[in-house]
Amino acid sequence: MAQEHHQQLPSTLSPSTLAIHADDYLNTSTDVAPALHVSTTFRYTNDLNALQPPNFDTPIAEILSLTNPTHVYSRLSAPNTTRLESILSALLHGRVLTYSSGLAAFHALLVYLRPNVIAVSDGYHGCHGVIGLLTKLYGLKKIPLDDDGAWDAANLGKGDVVHIETPLNPTGEAVDLKKWVKKAKERGAWVTVDATFAPPPLQDPLALGADVVMHSGTKYIGGHSDMLCGVLVTKHEDVWHGLFAERVFLGSVMGSLEGWLGVRSVRTLEVRITSQGRNATRIVGWLNAAFKGEDGASEEVRRVVGGSVLKIQHASLQAKEENWVDEQMPGGYGPVFALILQDKEMARRLPSKLALFHHATSLGGVESLIEWRRMSDSTVDERVLRVSVGLENWEDLKQDLFTGLKAVLEDVKPEKLSVEGLSV
Ligand SMILES: Cc1ncc(COP(=O)(O)O)c(C=O)c1O
Structure with missing residues (x-):
């Protein structure tokens, strides 16, 4: 040797x-x-x-x-x-x-x-x-x-x-x-x-x-x-x-x-984290544009996202308002974001409607995960989903999320919703 x-x-x-x-x-x-x-x-x-x-x-x-x-x-x-x-x-x-x-x-x-x-x-x-x-x-x-x-x-x-x-x-x-x-x-x-x-x-x-x-x-x-x-x-x-x-x-x-x-x-840390962060930022950007009803999102996407999502949280959205975020995160934003739906039942159901996100706790792997956060943290609002974006193609993930949100919107009709104040 x-x-x-x-x-x-x-x-x-x-x-x-x-x-x-x-x-x-x-x-x-x-x-x-x-x-x-x-x-x-x-x-x-x-x-x-x-x-x-x-x-x-x-x-x-x-x-x-x-x-x-x-x-x-x-x-x-x-x-x-x-x-x-x-x-x-x-x-x-x-x-x-x-x-x-x-x-x-x-x-x-x-x-x-x-x-x-x-x-x-x-x-x-x-x-x-x-x-x-x-x-x-x-x-x-x-x-x-x-x-x-x-x-x-x-x-x-x-x-x-x-x-x-x-x-x-x-x-x-x-x-x-x-x-x-x-x-x-x-x-x-x-x-x-x-x-x-x-x-x-x-x-x-x-x-x-x-x-x-x-x-x-x-x-x-x-x-x-x-x-x-x-x-x-x-x-x-x-x-x-x-x-x-x-x-x-x-x-x-x-x-x-x-x-x-x-x-x-x-x-491979650098290639993984930068690609996963970029994927997450693109998905958040797409969701946010549809949520806000901005140009570019189709009417169908606006209807589905607007009818199911209550709030989206991610550093990329904060950075639009506050300069220090980009100064302190010069390499880009992380791959995790929170998707808060309009109703607890919607949040509980969404993971089971997705093909490309495993419903599991933890984060950071090459595979995308989504977690109905109430499964592991009793202090969190019941409408919160934590999304950990992996290395799949982001447009495939986007399509999967759209299909899932559409399915929960059909399951849980908006007229049954009671939108309360959000504590997160
Ligand atoms: C922000 C943060 N810190 C610490 C931990 C604990 O790490 P471990 O599960 O490796 O003990 C976790 C686990 O999810 C975490 O998300």
């Missing part, structure tokens, strides 16, 4: 190149596709001169560094996940650690930062579940993001956390990160960002001042609905070291198969 040793590549290379080559320096065999290493434990050296106990005062991450990985036991580090971390570090512009799921990553982050107070908006309900666990364990206080009075009353300050999810689940709408970074920094608080819905090249929260960014890598980084993964990335060396050391004891590392799948997936 030939040994190849490469240097780490310059970070000035473009992300699409780094996604394919940032891990070349880790190659130890002639395989082009990386080998899957299943071992949980790794032999120490037989060279008696080199066989010395580590200096246990040295931060563990220095012993097991990405540049010179010496694997000992796979709860500490392992070849496939290290490879994934090396590529993600190049793409996310900081130092990366991977975890067994997005929520495991968020949990690890809060365990490390151990804030007294966390300011957070609505968004993915699972993150609120993690906060709830820490409230139970040590009394972490959760306050609303958009409430200055609550920030004052809780004395939010140094060591506390302002957590921003952007774009938001389930609406796909962006949050003005610059505004929240400024407010948080004035008080010395950490800014953590859940950027799951818009991985690079769509946005770069670290460049906008975030301290630590998390992703549910289960979504776009995985991209094929077949692996769980969590990601944390930071430019703060001390934070990365601390997180690494604590992950050893949390034990929430990715499995080696998932690490291997992650490398396979992340090679």
